[in-house]
Amino acid sequence: MTHLLPLLFYIAAFILWVRCLMGGSQRRGPLAAGILTAVGVVSHGAALVQFWLQYGELPLVGFGAALSSLAFVGALALTLMLPLREMSRVAIALLPFIIVVQAVAVLLGVEPTPLNLDFEGAGFVLHVSLAFLGYQGLALAFAAGVLYLIQHHELKEKRLGRFFHFIPPLATLDRLARIGLWAGFACLTLALAFGWAWTMEHRGSLEMGDPKVVWAVLSWLVFLGVLGARFGGGRNDYRGALAAVIGFGVVICSYLVLRLTVGGEGLFL
Amino acid sequence: MDSRTHAVQPGAGRGGAVSLAVVGVSHHTAPVEVRERMVFGPSEAANALVTLREEAEVEEAVLLSTCNRTEVYLFPNRDDRPVRSWETLLERKAGQLDRRLGDYLFERRGDRVVRHLFQVSAGLDSMVTGEAEIQGQVRDAYERATTLPVDPPMAGPVLNRLFQMALSVGGQVRAETAIGEGRASVASVAVELARKIFGSLGGKRVVILGAGQTGELIVEALSREGVKAVTVVNRTYERAVELARQVHGHAMEMDRLAEALRSADIVLSSTAAPHPVLTRPIFEEAFPRGIHRPLLVIDIALPRDVAPDLADESEVFLYNVDDLRKIVDEQVRLREGSVPAADRIIRAQSDEFRAWYASLEVVPVIRRMRGQADEWRHAELERLLRGMDHLTEGDRARVEEFSRRLVNKMLHDPTVRLRKGMDRGGGADLVDAVRFLYGLEEGELPSLDGDG
Numbered sequence: 001m002t003h004l005l006p007l008l009f010y011i012a013a014f015i016l017w018v019r020c021l022m023g024g025s026q027r028r029g030p031l032a033a034g035i036l037t038a039v040g041v042v043s044h045g046a047a048l049v050q051f052w053l054q055y056g057e058l059p060l061v062g063f064g065a066a067l068s069s070l071a072f073v074g075a076l077a078l079t080l081m082l083p084l085r086e087m088s089r090v091a092i093a094l095l096p097f098i099i100v101v102q103a104v105a106v107l108l109g110v111e112p113t114p115l116n117l118d119f120e121g122a123g124f125v126l127h128v129s130l131a132f133l134g135y136q137g138l139a140l141a142f143a144a145g146v147l148y149l150i151q152h153h154e155l156k157e158k159r160l161g162r163f164f165h166f167i168p169p170l171a172t173l174d175r176l177a178r179i180g181l182w183a184g185f186a187c188l189t190l191a192l193a194f195g196w197a198w199t200m201e202h203r204g205s206l207e208m209g210d211p212k213v214v215w216a217v218l219s220w221l222v223f224l225g226v227l228g229a230r231f232g233g234g235r236n237d238y239r240g241a242l243a244a245v246i247g248f249g250v251v252i253c254s255y256l257v258l259r260l261t262v263g264g265e266g267l268f269l
Numbered sequence: 270m271d272s273r274t275h276a277v278q279p280g281a282g283r284g285g286a287v288s289l290a291v292v293g294v295s296h297h298t299a300p301v302e303v304r305e306r307m308v309f310g311p312s313e314a315a316n317a318l319v320t321l322r323e324e325a326e327v328e329e330a331v332l333l334s335t336c337n338r339t340e341v342y343l344f345p346n347r348d349d350r351p352v353r354s355w356e357t358l359l360e361r362k363a364g365q366l367d368r369r370l371g372d373y374l375f376e377r378r379g380d381r382v383v384r385h386l387f388q389v390s391a392g393l394d395s396m397v398t399g400e401a402e403i404q405g406q407v408r409d410a411y412e413r414a415t416t417l418p419v420d421p422p423m424a425g426p427v428l429n430r431l432f433q434m435a436l437s438v439g440g441q442v443r444a445e446t447a448i449g450e451g452r453a454s455v456a457s458v459a460v461e462l463a464r465k466i467f468g469s470l471g472g473k474r475v476v477i478l479g480a481g482q483t484g485e486l487i488v489e490a491l492s493r494e495g496v497k498a499v500t501v502v503n504r505t506y507e508r509a510v511e512l513a514r515q516v517h518g519h520a521m522e523m524d525r526l527a528e529a530l531r532s533a534d535i536v537l538s539s540t541a542a543p544h545p546v547l548t549r550p551i552f553e554e555a556f557p558r559g560i561h562r563p564l565l566v567i568d569i570a571l572p573r574d575v576a577p578d579l580a581d582e583s584e585v586f587l588y589n590v591d592d593l594r595k596i597v598d599e600q601v602r603l604r605e606g607s608v609p610a611a612d613r614i615i616r617a618q619s620d621e622f623r624a625w626y627a628s629l630e631v632v633p634v635i636r637r638m639r640g641q642a643d644e645w646r647h648a649e650l651e652r653l654l655r656g657m658d659h660l661t662e663g664d665r666a667r668v669e670e671f672s673r674r675l676v677n678k679m680l681h682d683p684t685v686r687l688r689k690g691m692d693r694g695g696g697a698d699l700v701d702a703v704r705f706l707y708g709l710e711e712g713e714l715p716s717l718d719g720d721g
Binding site for chain 1: 444445447450458461462464465466467468469561562563580583584586588592595596599600603
């Protein structure tokens with residue numbers, strides 16, 4: 001129930017954003033949606049703390065628990081953007097990702113892993129937290145990229161309809177995508193460094209065949225590719241937005257493939 | 270009359286209808302040649318209000334004068350003197366007209382005045398539906414009437430309430446509907462497009478090709494948004510210099526167009542050239558490796574100045590005059606789609622004003638109802654006691670106390686229910702019923718500020 005509550009708040013916030021897009025109140029709607037997201041984040045944080053107190057471990061390892069933490073990081077980032085009025089509208093593209101992740105977590109059950117694992121220590125916590133921040137950075141770049149492509153399409157097609165009015169300017173979306181990409185890339189790079197240091201210390205080798213390692217390295221390479229598409233051969237905002245959308249798709253698809261084929265039972269991956 | 274004892278006479282014998290009138294000209298009733306002759310500046314408007322007070326003893330009046338309307342709101346609407354006086358003022362202001370003034374005037378009375386003002390304030394009665402400027406103009410007109418040094422103030426209790434509600438309704442309609450969304454002129458659409466591409470326009474560079482009048486309007490609108498540098502490129506260099514001086518920019522010869530383009534964010538073209546001026550070869554000379562940043566190109570020339578195939582570049586956003594007109598039409602349609610929602614708000618608020626106005630009537634009616642009952646009580650008591658000389662003073666006092674309590678008891682429930690009925694908005698009929706049942710005559714009612 002505790003992890004369902006934030007999910008309901010996020011869904012309600014998303015519905016309000018859609019109503020704003022369809023021509024509802026342009027002042028009170030975003031404010032109400034922002035309040036619902038913030039309340040969702042508070043209840044989500046409380047649920048994660050309760051998990052920690054109840055099981056004596058951070059919600060970072062078990063499948064449902066890790067997904068819930070990932071959704072929390074995204075929702076928290078979104079809440080921090082709420083005062084930036086235009087930027088906060090990216091919520092309409094980011095909230096569906098957060099909702100899906102949290103819904104899967106709730107359906108699978110937010111519980112600790114039944115396996116007896118030795119995932120512990122500050123290095124491990126930093127590794128997972130930074131990795132989640134990295135993935136959410138890419139999710140943010142994806143959300144901004146989707147809106148950029150829609151707005152670009154509206155401008156090229158000369159249609160100044162609901163999407164045109166609702167979606168922020170291209171320059172704003174491009175700035176947001178850049179922030180997401182650079183912050184995400186920095187976090188994921190640090191996450192890899194902490195992860196490798198932790199693995200070397202506890203296992204004595206890099207475990208390159210571990211699906212988590214494969215996915216993390218692949219995601220890092222996707223980041224590189226997206227940044228390369230954006231800045232290589234002269235800056236190109238449109239190409240950058242397209243690359244962020246494709247890159248995020250690649251990361252999600254590769255996760256699903258690894259999860260369904262070689263993922264550990266009860267684990268995030 | 271002192272403002273503190275300003276008597277409000279709602280209904281004024283009209284069965285509870287709002288005693289308001291609005292008379293004037295608007296874009297619905299008069300062409301611009303007529304309207305422009307009836308525009309009152311701030312001091313002229315103030316003088317007109319004073320004249321209305323002096324000549325027609327108007328109690329409350331607010332004069333709203335914009336390029337699309339000149340109208341006066343009057344309270345109370347008892348006789349035709351204020352309206353006639355206002356018509357004389359308008360005739361004096363307009364001078365000789367080709368038709369009689371009455372042909373251009375509109376007039377609304379009663380509840381329709383409330384609805385009219387709310388529609389005006391919300392931009393529903395504007396030439397361009399949903400325009401925002403009118404809200405400020407309504408506020409200015411109201412403040413002028415409030416601050417005019419006359420006693421009592423021109424905006425008394427009724428017009429105060431009416432205009433405050435109108436401003437609030439205007440804000441509510443704009444906040445809760447899409448009535449004010451989008452732009453409804455070519456210049457404002459150009460600015461909106463630029464904003465949706467670049468975000469803030471501060472520091473952006475504009476290149477103007479040619480020197481048409483619409484182009485100047487767009488440049489003015491862009492300048493207000495903070496564009497940094499304007500470069501004017503024209504076939505005649507002297508004309509370029511002249512326009513550059515007007516827009517605080519600098520001039521360039523046409524053969525340096527590619528150079529000007531290299532640093533441009535926005536290109537605005539309005540030459541009278543019979544063939545395209547900004548061609549593919551010039552574009553490729555400016556951007557030999559292709560363009561990797563957004564470039565907004567607005568081509569308002571006929572025939573077109575810009576080669577249409579430049580729109581194939583993913584970062585070039587090219588709009589010609591037909592595109593812009595189509596967008597303006599779409600924006601107006603989008604706004605008009607919000608009219609029913611705006612109307613619902615206006616209807617609800619009009620009902621609220623009506624209920625407030627009706628509640629003004631209940632206080633004097635209750636007072637008269639109780640006064641009437643007390644008169645009857647006194648008369649009957651006197652008749653009763655006249656034949657009962659044997660009663661002691663104490664007995665007489667007890668009988669009198671009994672009669673007072675009885676009357677109070679009988680009037681208590683009707684009084685409470687009357688007040689409640691007013692709060693629920695069904696006031697006018699109730700007041701009429703009480704007047705009828707108690708035989709209360711209509712006429713001068715006591716001051717609003719008295720007790721009760």
